[in-house]
Amino acid sequence: QPADxxxxxxxxxxxxxCHGTHGVAEKGMESLAGQKQDELLKKLLDFKTGRKPxxxxxxxAKGYSDEQLQQLAGYFAALKK
Amino acid sequence: QPADxxxxxxxxxxxxxCHGTHGVAEKGMESLAGQKQDELLKKLLDFKTGRKPxxxxxxxAKGYSDEQLQQLAGYFAALKK
Structure with a gap:
């Protein structure tokens, strides 16, 4: 596991x-667990830049650096669906 | 009103x-409308620095600059309770 x-x-x-514990959402929110890292990262970066409303x-997303967003995307991608 | x-x-x-439209919360969340600007700002800055869990x-709070937090605190302080 990465040091941090x-x-x-x-x-x-x-x-x-909003997205539930271990990235598995209940009430209609998007589940994050097991999504592809690059897809998750693209969404997060598009949110951050305003490309995605x-x-x-x-x-x-503005509260995280791009590097943190990449690590977060990897974190959720690795979680079991 | 300020230019921006x-x-x-x-x-x-x-x-x-979470805090409701016009800063008036419904389900148990803290209402923001009409709170004192300096109290709101202190909470926001304490959230941002981690002093307030x-x-x-x-x-x-990390997604806003301190200056933006100050303007936000003023915005909600000016709203009718």
Whole structure:
């Protein structure tokens, strides 16, 4: 596991509020677990740049560096669906 | 109104997801409308620096500059309770 696994889990913890624990969403939210890393990253970067419209995700994505977003995408891609 | 009122409203729009439209929350979330600007700003800065624990607010606050947080605090302080 990458050295900052604990840090990675704490970045990802914020997502659980809407996307469920372990990235598996309940009420109609998108599940993150097991999505392809590059697809997840593209969405996150598009949110961050405003290319992809959102109610909250554009603002949340601004709180992460691109490098953090890449690590987060990898984190969720590795989770079991 | 400050020149970037439209920008300010769009920053504040993200808050509506949990804090309700016009800063008046329904389900147990904290209402923002009419809170004192300096109290709101202190909370936001404490979230941003981690002094105030949170599930999501710490990450959201990181997406705003301190100056933006100050303008947001002023925006919600000016709303009618």
């Amino acid at each position: 696994a604990v840090q990675l889990r704490s970045w990802a913890a914020a997502c659980a509020n 959102a109610t909250l995700m554009h603002q949340i | 009122a439209v920008q300010l409203r769009s920053w504040a729009a993200a808050c509506a997801n 949170a599930t999501l607010m710490h990450q959201i």
